[in-house]
Amino acid sequence: MDSVKNYINENKDRFIAELIELLKMPSISADAAYSQDVLNTADAVKNALEKAGCDKVEICETPGYPIVYGEKTIDPALPTVLVYGHYDVQPADPIELWESDPFEPVIKKTDIHPDGAIFARGACDDKGQMFMHVKALEYMVKNNVLPCNVKFMIEGEEEVGSESLSWFVKRNHEKLKNDIILISDTGMLANDTPSITTGLRGLSYVEVEVTSANRDLHSGLYGGAVANPINVLTKMIASLHGENNRVTIPHFYDKVEELSQAERDEMAKAPFSLEAYKKALDIDEVYGEKGYTTTERASIRPTLDVNGIWGGYTGQGAKTVIPSKAYAKISMRLVPNQDNREITELFTKHFESIAPAGVRVKVTPHHGGQGYVTPTDTPAYQAAVKACQASFGKEPIPVRSGGSIPIVALFEEELGSKSILLGFGLDSDAIHSPNEHYGIFNFLKGIETIPWFYHYFVNNK
Numbered sequence: 001m002d003s004v005k006n007y008i009n010e011n012k013d014r015f016i017a018e019l020i021e022l023l024k025m026p027s028i029s030a031d032a033a034y035s036q037d038v039l040n041t042a043d044a045v046k047n048a049l050e051k052a053g054c055d056k057v058e059i060c061e062t063p064g065y066p067i068v069y070g071e072k073t074i075d076p077a078l079p080t081v082l083v084y085g086h087y088d089v090q091p092a093d094p095i096e097l098w099e100s101d102p103f104e105p106v107i108k109k110t111d112i113h114p115d116g117a118i119f120a121r122g123a124c125d126d127k128g129q130m131f132m133h134v135k136a137l138e139y140m141v142k143n144n145v146l147p148c149n150v151k152f153m154i155e156g157e158e159e160v161g162s163e164s165l166s167w168f169v170k171r172n173h174e175k176l177k178n179d180i181i182l183i184s185d186t187g188m189l190a191n192d193t194p195s196i197t198t199g200l201r202g203l204s205y206v207e208v209e210v211t212s213a214n215r216d217l218h219s220g221l222y223g224g225a226v227a228n229p230i231n232v233l234t235k236m237i238a239s240l241h242g243e244n245n246r247v248t249i250p251h252f253y254d255k256v257e258e259l260s261q262a263e264r265d266e267m268a269k270a271p272f273s274l275e276a277y278k279k280a281l282d283i284d285e286v287y288g289e290k291g292y293t294t295t296e297r298a299s300i301r302p303t304l305d306v307n308g309i310w311g312g313y314t315g316q317g318a319k320t321v322i323p324s325k326a327y328a329k330i331s332m333r334l335v336p337n338q339d340n341r342e343i344t345e346l347f348t349k350h351f352e353s354i355a356p357a358g359v360r361v362k363v364t365p366h367h368g369g370q371g372y373v374t375p376t377d378t379p380a381y382q383a384a385v386k387a388c389q390a391s392f393g394k395e396p397i398p399v400r401s402g403g404s405i406p407i408v409a410l411f412e413e414e415l416g417s418k419s420i421l422l423g424f425g426l427d428s429d430a431i432h433s434p435n436e437h438y439g440i441f442n443f444l445k446g447i448e449t450i451p452w453f454y455h456y457f458v459n460n461k
C-alpha cells in the first residue's frame with residue numbers, strides 16, 4: 001500500500017485532466033434542458049469505471065436518470081465495499097457571479113488551497129470526490145492490492161431527492177449486498193485537520209402558496225380592504241420563529257435527540273474560530289437558537305429556513321398592485337429521531353391553522369429524508385480513522401455535519417448497511433454556490449486515503 005503515494009505522483013496530471021473532462025459536462029439534474037448532458041455523464045462514468053478495472057459495469061435504467069453500477073469481485077468469500085456517489089450537479093446560477101465558466105474548469109491558487117483548486121460546478125459536490133474512488137480503484141487493481149470486492153453505485157438525481165435511487169435500491173437488495181457503504185460527499189475541518197463525518201441532518205422541504213382574490217387588484221381601489229397575500233405570507237413566516245429563535249410549530253422539538261453535556265463537551269473540542277467564521281462570511285454577528293453554540297446550531301439542532309419567496313411585481317419601476325398569490329419554499333433540517341414525514345405533517349397542520357380569514361393556503365411537500373448517525377465503535381469506522389492517520393499523519397476528529405444525504409438512511413433501512421462518510425471537501429469550497437472549487441490537495445489526498453480504508457477494513461475485520 002505504500003506505493004500509493006508514488007502512483008499518485010506519477011499519474012496526478014492525468015487524474016486531474018480526466019476529472020476536468022468530467023466537469024465539462026453540465027449534468028444539472030434539476031433542469032430538463034440538460035437531460036442529454038446528464039445521460040452523457042452517466043456514460044462517461046461508466047467508461048471511467050471500466051477503464052479503472054471494474055469487470056462488470058452497467059447503466060441501470062430507472063424511471064428517471066440511470067444509476068451507473070460497477071463491480072469488481074476478487075473472491076466472494078471476502079467482504080464487499082459499496083461505493084456511493086452522484087454524477088449530477090446543482091444548477092450554476094446565479095451565473096453572473098462566477099469568475100470563470102462553471103463548465104470550463106480552471107485551476108487557480110487560493111489562500112486555503114496554495115497548491116491550486118479546480119473551479120467548476122460539481123468540482124467538490126460530487127464529481128471530484130466520486131472520481132477519487134474511481135482512481136483509488138485504478139491504483140488498487142493495477143498494483144494488485146485490492147484486498148476485497150467492490151461495488152460502485154453512482155446516481156444522477158442526488159441534488160433533486162434521489163427518487164430513482166430509492167426505486168432502484170428497493171428492487172436490488174441482492175445485487176447491492178455489501179459489508180459497508182463508503183461515501184465521499186461531505187467535508188472535513190481543514191487540510192491540516194482531518195475529520196470524519198459522523199452524522200447528517202434529515203430534511204423536510206415544502207412549498208407554500210397563499211391566495212387572496214381571484215385576480216391581481218389595483219392597490220388603490222382595493223388596498224386596505226382585501227388581504228394582501230404577500231403581507232400575510234411574510235407575517236405567517238415571521239411567526240414560525242419565536243422567543244430565542246426557536247421554531248414555533250407545536251411538537252416540532254418533541255423527538256429531538258438532546259445531547260448530554262459530555263457529548264457537547266466532546267463536540268466543542270473540535271477546532272473552531274468564531275472570528276474566522278464571521279470574517280469568512282462578512283458578518284458581524286452570528287444568529288440562531290439561543291443556548292447553543294454556532295457549531296451546535298449548524299449540526300445537532302433542527303432548523304427552519306425560507307429558501308425562496310416570490311409574488312407580485314418585481315420588474316422595473318413601480319406597479320401598484322395587490323397580487324392574487326404569494327409563494328415560498330421552506331426547508332427544515334432535522335436531527336436524529338425527528339421523522340421527516342411527521343414534521344411535514346406538523347408543519348402543514350400548523351401553517352393552515354395560522355392562516356387568517358381572507359386567504360387560502362396550500363402546502364405542497366417536496367422531497368425529504370431522514371438524518372443519519374454513524375456508529376463510531378465499529379471496525380469500519382476504526383478503519384476510516386486508521387486510513388486518515390496513514391495518509392494525513394494525524395488522528396481525524398469525528399464531526400456531525402449539518403448537511404443532508406437522505407439516501408443514507410434509506411440504505412440502512414433497505415439494505416441493513418451502515419455508511420462511512422469519508423469526505424474531503426472544505427466548507428469554503430462553495431458547493432451549490434458560484435465559484436465552487438475543489439483543492440488539488442484534497443482530491444489527491446482522497447485518492448491516497450481510500451486504499452488505506454480498504455486495507456484496514458479487510459485486515460482488521
Ligand code: BES
Nearest residue numbers: 125158159160161185186187401403404
Ligand atoms: N453533498 C451534499 C450534502 C453535504 C455536503 C453533506 C457537505 C455534508 C457536507 C449533497 O449533495 C446535498 O447537497 N444534499 C442536499 C439535500 C438534497 C436532498 C438536495 C442538502 O444537504 O441540501
Ligand code: MN
Nearest residue numbers: 125126158185
Ligand atoms: Mn453531494
Ligand code: MN
Nearest residue numbers: 090125159432
Ligand atoms: Mn449537493
